[in-house]
Amino acid sequence: MVTYYRDATVEITSDRLRVGPAGYPISALHRVWHRRGSRRWSGVVNRGALGLLMLGPLVAATFGILVALLLETSIAVTAAIVAGSVVVGLAAVPVADLLLDQVDRSYDRGTRELELWALIGGAPVRLLHSTDARRFNQIYRALQRAVESSGVRS
Structure with missing residues (x-):
């Protein structure tokens, strides 16, 4: 058998x-x-929410850089805002890895x-x-x- x-x-x-x-x-x-x-639309909505969570830090970083460039401040303040925005954008990498793992699991489910x-x-x-x-x-x-x-x- x-x-x-x-x-x-x-x-x-x-x-x-x-x-x-x-x-x-x-x-x-x-x-x-x-x-x-x-x-089941709850699974589709869950995947969409995970996608938005991955994009959140990148959008915030881009917005921070645009604000820094549009504000009429000293170069030091502009550089600090840009640097902070880049750090926020880089923080998205490990978060995105965790969220992509959740997206993979949602496809398994x-x-x-x-x-x-x-x-x-x-x-x-x-x-x-x-x-x-x-x-x-x-x-x-x-x-x-x-x-x-x-x-x-x-």
Whole structure:
């Protein structure tokens, strides 16, 4: 018996698919497919907010430099404002790295409900639903491999 995927709630082997308490023989699964649900706008808004947070220090630095150049002050004061603005702009680099990591994680989580379906005994059965895109794709690929290796047509 080959194990294609296993976590706390899903196990896919060459013989069976187990999702929570439900179990199905791989040979009983016919025409396996997936469906994407409607978009969750909270995930999209979250990504947009992260983008704005990354741009904030850069916009503030640019604004500071423009103000320093437009003000009619001594060269020392203008240089101090420009230097402070550059420091604020440079502070955006480590912050941007942390925020980009959060953006990557938001893509892993996904913005849609994903569903895994199969025909079992002629009736469509929803096997799994998740918003975790990475996990869902791993499960779907593992199930495809299990079905293909068993000779069942998907």
